[in-house]
Amino acid sequence: MRDWMKLAGISPDEITDKAVFEKRRQLMRASVAAGVGGFIGGGVTSASAAPLSGDIIKTDWTTDEEHTSFDAATSYNNFYELGTAKEDPKRHARRLKTEPWSVRVEGACEKPGTYTLEDILKPHAIEERVYRLRCVEAWSMVIPWNGFALADLLKRFEPTSAAKYVAFETVVQDDLPGVRRNVLDWPYREGLRIDEAMHPLSFMAIGMYGEHMPNQNGAPIRLVVPWKYGYKSIKSVVTIRFQEETPETSWNLSQPSEYGFFSNVNPDRSHPRWSQAKERRLAGDSGGLSALFTPKIDTRFMNGYAEEVAGLYAGMDLQKFH
Ligand SMILES: Nc1nc2c(c(=O)[nH]1)N[C@H]1C(S)=C(S)[C@@H](COP(=O)(O)O)O[C@H]1N2
Ligand SMILES: [Mo]
Numbered sequence: 001m002r003d004w005m006k007l008a009g010i011s012p013d014e015i016t017d018k019a020v021f022e023k024r025r026q027l028m029r030a031s032v033a034a035g036v037g038g039f040i041g042g043g044v045t046s047a048s049a050a051p052l053s054g055d056i057i058k059t060d061w062t063t064d065e066e067h068t069s070f071d072a073a074t075s076y077n078n079f080y081e082l083g084t085a086k087e088d089p090k091r092h093a094r095r096l097k098t099e100p101w102s103v104r105v106e107g108a109c110e111k112p113g114t115y116t117l118e119d120i121l122k123p124h125a126i127e128e129r130v131y132r133l134r135c136v137e138a139w140s141m142v143i144p145w146n147g148f149a150l151a152d153l154l155k156r157f158e159p160t161s162a163a164k165y166v167a168f169e170t171v172v173q174d175d176l177p178g179v180r181r182n183v184l185d186w187p188y189r190e191g192l193r194i195d196e197a198m199h200p201l202s203f204m205a206i207g208m209y210g211e212h213m214p215n216q217n218g219a220p221i222r223l224v225v226p227w228k229y230g231y232k233s234i235k236s237v238v239t240i241r242f243q244e245e246t247p248e249t250s251w252n253l254s255q256p257s258e259y260g261f262f263s264n265v266n267p268d269r270s271h272p273r274w275s276q277a278k279e280r281r282l283a284g285d286s287g288g289l290s291a292l293f294t295p296k297i298d299t300r301f302m303n304g305y306a307e308e309v310a311g312l313y314a315g316m317d318l319q320k321f322h
Pocket of ligand 2: 078136137
């Protein structure tokens with residue numbers, strides 16, 4: 001079985017200053033080798049980085065916490081189709097083909113079909129949501145996403161009463177380095193219970209920091225579910241399926257004993273191999289690797305969104321249904 005902590009080259013629980021230093025050196029070397037300009041000093045970070053057009057509506061979904069810099073959020077990524085090292089997604093970003101793009105909508109709904117990206121986007125006003133993103137590996141970021149409520153998208157397809165869950169899949173492009181190496185059983189799959197999907201916090205993002213979604217962050221359209229571990233926030237979505245059964249999810253398929261279906265952030269439920277009580281925040285508004293990790297901070301129940309979402313799990317044993 002795959003040990004993704006090892007693959008990622010980082011062990012949050014045992015991380016030492018030296019390891020952080022080594023990681024920074026590797027990242028710096030990677031960005032120099034890729035010829036994309038420095039992380040420090042802010043070079044172009046993605047082939048697709050370009051400002052979103054039109055107004056972006058500010059919302060109350062925000063936080064006073066310091067935002068992670070654009071450079072850090074687009075240089076330290078998990079996107080296994082593009083490789084398993086944190087710098088791989090940026091390095092290989094140009095290999096992901098995002099045009100043309102369409103999303104296939106299937107299953108228990110009145111309006112199934114293949115929708116072009118344009119069809120998908122047309123009716124939606126674009127909002128900003130500043131959310132915490134907490135990776136199961138015990139690091140986190142604060143990211144201003146641009147997009148629209150997942151519920152507003154799903155309602156357009158008129159799910160039927162058989163739609164108890166929503167399943168999502170990422171594009172499979174055979175020539176991507178991680179896809180070729182079969183590091184997971186592709187396509188990358190995720191899913192939500194229908195009430196989770198319809199919760200106003202669940203978000204479809206088409207951009208971040210006012211820019212079109214960089215390829216390494218899941219262009220052209222991805223899910224963001226801020227109270228769950230980051231792996232639920234599936235990138236580069238091409239399939240949405242309404243179904244009666246609990247969807248298969250990639251990390252659960254890969255290591256069922258370690259990754260459950262719900263994956264709500266929970267500082268009181270350890271991963272079998274490390275504690276989830278604390279995290280390191282990638283902060284900093286000046287870019288720069290020197291600002292990459294803060295010392296450990298406390299992880300919050302449901303990633304700090306319990307007031308909004310804890311009701312979805314009333315009466316459930318969260319140790320069992322993790
Ligand atoms: N298709 C796909 N989606 C994915 C992943 C992936 O490997 N493939 N990684 C997940 C994980 S583990 C995290 S933490 C987030 C990271 O999102 P970011 O790179 O935009 O911060 O994406 C998630 N979505
Ligand atoms: Mo993650």
